[in-house]
Amino acid sequence: MVFVAILAVGFLxxxxxxxxxxxxxxxxxxxxxxxxxxxxxxxxxxxxxxxGTLVPDWVAWRLTKAWMCAEEVQNNGHFSFxxxxxxxxxxxxREDYSRSGWDKGHMAPRADMxxxxxxxxxxYYFTNICPQDHKMNSSAWRKIEDLCxxxxxxxxxxxxxxxxxxxDHRHGTIGEACVQVPDAFFKAVAVEIDGALxxxxxxxxxxxxxxxxxxxAVTVDSVERVIGRNLFPRADExxxxxxxxxxxx
DNA sequence: CGGCCCTAATTT
DNA sequence: AAATTAGGGCCG
Numbered sequence: 546m547v548f549v550a551i552l553a554v555g556f557l558x559x560x561x562x563x564x565x566x567x568x569x570x571x572x573x574x575x576x577x578x579x580x581x582x583x584x585x586x587x588x589x590x591x592x593x594x595x596x597g598t599l600v601p602d603w604v605a606w607r608l609t610k611a612w613m614c615a616e617e618v619q620n621n622g623h624f625s626f627x628x629x630x631x632x633x634x635x636x637x638x639r640e641d642y643s644r645s646g647w648d649k650g651h652m653a654p655r656a657d658m659x660x661x662x663x664x665x666x667x668x669y670y671f672t673n674i675c676p677q678d679h680k681m682n683s684s685a686w687r688k689i690e691d692l693c694x695x696x697x698x699x700x701x702x703x704x705x706x707x708x709x710x711x712x713d714h715r716h717g718t719i720g721e722a723c724v725q726v727p728d729a730f731f732k733a734v735a736v737e738i739d740g741a742l743x744x745x746x747x748x749x750x751x752x753x754x755x756x757x758x759x760x761x762a763v764t765v766d767s768v769e770r771v772i773g774r775n776l777f778p779r780a781d782e783x784x785x786x787x788x789x790x791x792x793x794x
Numbered sequence: 795c796g797g798c799c800c801t802a803a804t805t806t
Numbered sequence: 807a808a809a810t811t812a813g814g815g816c817c818g
Contacts, residue, residue: 643801643802644801644802648799648800648801649800649801650799650800651799654798654799655798655799656797656798656799677799679799679800679801682799682800683798683799683800684799686799687798687799690798690799691798
């Protein structure tokens with residue numbers, strides 16, 4: 546099962562999702578994007594890297610129960626954030642974040658990628674990293690990630706897309722490369738249950754946030770209005786305009 | 795407590 | 807640029 550899943554994702558990476566005769570849900574998590582965006586496809590996530598902000602505009606991935614139940618790969622217990630070899634300059638690097646006071650926050654979480662060594666290593670590329678408040682990252686944001694994993698375990702497959710929100714750029718930039726520090730972050734989650742699509746969105750300020758997911762929950766529809774982008778192009782509008790709390794509790 | 799999110803200093 | 811070593815906060 547896991548092997549089949551890995552093959553399926555590997556096939557997507559090789560061929561590129563948009564020209565594949567696959568069912569709609571095979572590329573469901575990929576948001577709408579323009580021709581000018583720098584789209585990077587890795588084994589377990591797809592991102593749009595912004596060479597102006599030096600962070601991704603969005604990162605999209607999926608999480609399956611099969612991957613979560615798979616045997617964890619070894620990472621030698623160390624963390625190796627790296628520049629993404631598949632992304633052109635300018636791009637962020639370690640030195641920009643070092644002693645900046647901001648976390649190197651994963652968009653697609655490390656914990657979602659432990660089923661495959663390549664997936665795990667690629668999650669440490671700066672393509673997948675944003676400057677995040679430490680308390681927010683390890684508390685409020687983490688609880689939302691926990692919720693997503695819980696949903697994957699319960700419903701077999703979840704689609705996730707998240708990224709930074711820039712409003713007044715109140716945190717400025719870090720490092721020599723001037724990596725822009727986001728004002729907030731969004732996350733949109735979708736799951737199909739008995740043929741019906743359910744979605745929920747979150748917007749969390751990039752400050753010491755510690756509340757539970759529900760406190761930050763908004764409709765995917767309203768997230769789309771804030772960031773000005775259609776996140777689940779194949780979802781119908783009704784599914785993006787409501788939150789079913791029986792599902793997400 | 796373990797799992798998850800990380801940091802910094804040092805060495806290669 | 808990357809690996810090694812040592813360490814901390816949050817949460818269920």
